[in-house]
Amino acid sequence: MKRLAFGLFLVLANPGFAAAAEAPAANTGETADDQATQAESAASETPEAKTDELPDLSEEVQEASTQKGDTAASAAAAQKSWEDIVVVPRRAFLKGRRVELAPFSAISINDTLIRHYSFGGDITYYLTDVFSVGVEGQYFIKERSERESLVGLQFNRAPTLNKFKYSTSLVFGYVPGYGKFGLFNKYIVHWDLTLNAGIGLIWTETIPINPDVSKYPPFNNLNIMPHLGISTRMFVTNWLALSIGIRDYIFDDKFEKLDRPANQSAAVAKQNGQYSLTQNIMVFGSVGFYLPPSFQYKTPR
């Protein structure tokens, strides 16, 4: 009989527990102040919540406080807590004092006659979450365009071109923007925007107008090359990021002179060469690996 009684007790007790668990949600005895506080708490704890809606909550808080006869100081405190909410709370990725190793590939986009593909890498040290300094190196592979091949046939002219060989630069970075987006409203991806500026060296080589290099040997140039850039980075894990960007390299390059005689040495041809300001705009895609591979938050947000 004792077992039977115990079984019946469990049957009766089980809905009791369920009702107790649901009680907080069903409790209608909360004050407006409590509800507003909960709403504000939910808003601040949910990064995806639209901050545009928060002013309404803040107004509710203020209204509730006024109704209860609170002082102006409490209203000011409520306002202060609203102002304390940042646009993107708790960044998902911290870069400060970490090193990024980023192999990349790039393609030039602004020259009608010759296209360059490049392969290289960036090694970047982040002084803080927004400032960085690094070095960049790249190796170029040239490809003459369809238009270049038609210039001779269609216009009886041959263009003077230089190919890029390799380059290296010191790069400074600044991150003015940080954000996140929803992918099909299912996944949240954090990203940032980086501005770059740097200075370096580029090695180039002339492509002789006359393809007979035994009589028209090419010559090399070493040029000082400043650059500006902008890129965006999407954070995949705590140690991995994908980046795309654009960089504009500007340098004064020396080209072969149009009336170069045959059998002129490369040194003399270089001495007689013509300078021309060259702009090389390249689009980059890179994968960044961060060291150390993890990070710790040092502040609540």
Added chain:
Amino acid sequence: MTKKAHTMKREIALLVGCLVGIPALAQAAQERKSPLADAPAIRKRFELRANRLEAGVGLTQTIGQDFYNALMLNLRLGYHITDWIGISASAGLLNITPNWRSSFNDQLNTTLGTSCQDPRNATSQLCSGSTAITSPTTDKTPTQANAAAAENRIGMVILPQVDLVPFTGKFSLFSKLFMNYDFYVLAGPALINLVSKTPSGANLTSECSKTDPNFCKARPYTGMKFGGNVGFGMHAFVNKYFAINLEAHNLIFKNNAAGRDVNGNGNVNSFDLQWTYNWMVGLNAVFFLPAHVKVSH
């Protein structure tokens, strides 16, 4: 108590235990599932596009054209069926820079200035006398006027397209300003009106004195052409009904921009057409209607 009664009590106890235990286990299993498991990534989200019309005006510009770039007055009209898919049309209706030469064309034009076909150079050192390297009868270099008359440029584009919007979010600038934004990819057909400096290259035949196709038979490839259009774009919402729209298109169509022989067969015809990739970027100020925005659950 008889053995039969004892067994019966055990069965009753077992039955009660099952009645209590199975729902409790099921409930526990349900409780272990995260309440956010099926939740959308963003709750209470402004559906800034769903069932809204988009209309705007701006400028669009070609990039990396062989001979002439175009800056065009652009109109954009669209309707977003849902928050993530829409149909729209961008139209670069008026080329306001019809004589904007590319840097390549500038350099080419300079070198064509020494063509011996040009009557002004007939007595130059390059074209006559002991220092001549060619002559008006043998030089295959077209004159500047001949080259310019055969080159085409983009006069107008009409781009009906489908916009797919997988990325939406918000960003901060200097941790102060923030905007809602979206990224979208687009695809559709393209109508491109190619025009020449002079109608049908009118001044080509008057200059013709040779039989070389790249001089005498050159003719601009003009008219309304059909092609494809793929690209991507973004909206940055200043408020709930006004946004800055940035769009990049790659127009893919067959063209012979120089209007000259390409395959070397001595004629300028359809066999000289080549597939070309023509990038355009546009910046528009757009309004979304109705101004009211639905908020998702």
